Amino acid sequence: MREKEPFDLTGQVALVTGTSRGLGQYFARALARAGADLVLTSRDRSSLAPFEAEIRSMGRRAVSLELDVQDFGSIERMAHAAHAAFPQIHILVNNAGCNVRKPALAVTWDDWNKVLDTNLRGTFFVAQAMARSMIEHGYGRIINIGSVTSVFGYAGLAPYGASRGGVRQLTMSLADDWGQHGVTVNCLAPGWFRTEQNKVLYENQEWVDYLVDRIPVKRPGEPRDLDGAVVFLASESSRYVTGQTLLIDGGISTGATRATTTKPGGKAG
């Protein structure tokens, strides 16, 4: 029998949460291109119709389900419906997330709960709901979406950073718990990518210049920069990788904070 290509996901099913827009759609497309069938989710299932059609046009099977990760009942219903559609789900990308961008003194109780409940509690209970059957099958790939704020603090992002730091720690705990059952759990941590969640920031050229100055490869991320990482972590090739946080950030996590760019003949800031 011919061995599978190392990143071939043919015959596998991936569930990606939060696929109505943004990075979730890019993760889903990358996995579909590698051969996976898809379960797509949104709080508004009808919003997924065009994207479901796109995935089907790639020759993959796709199912759209309603999911609000702030609601435990919704998670349970989604997991049940996903398994009714596909008996085995091999890959989970825990992508659904939100942000509230405010100075720490302006953060309200409700802001905190919204961000932590979505990004941290939601991530855990979706992983738990999907891991039950992964453990029964003795195989699973869980990819929790983190952020550079999983490892760094930024002003204006206190609840978000707390949630993303929590996702990194959660990833290590789940990896330790479920590795013995053939389930790997990793955290894919994007740097700065322009999407719906942060588009206002990119309208401010001064901010963009400041950002790019701090990124060693000298540009913000483009969603295709994440394709290889998500397929690797979803594939058989990552079988000995678990509990890790993989930063895809153009190197900003090197801590390259500079007031001015170092140019030939210029001075480091």
Ligand SMILES: NC(=O)c1ccc[n+]([C@@H]2O[C@H](COP(=O)([O-])OP(=O)(O)OC[C@H]3O[C@@H](n4cnc5c(N)ncnc54)[C@H](OP(=O)(O)O)[C@@H]3O)[C@@H](O)[C@H]2O)c1
């Ligand atoms: N963009 C970046 O630079 C960046 C960097 C690092 C990490 N991230 C993280 O990557 C993920 C995707 O980011 P993005 O920029 O693509 O964000 P986005 O454009 O705002 O999309 C967020 C997705 O999450 C879903 N979602 C939000 N709240 C939900 C809830 N309570 N229950 C279920 N689904 C929910 C949304 O679906 P519905 O509204 O349709 O329900 C949407 O599909 C997020 O977790 C984000 O924090 C982004």
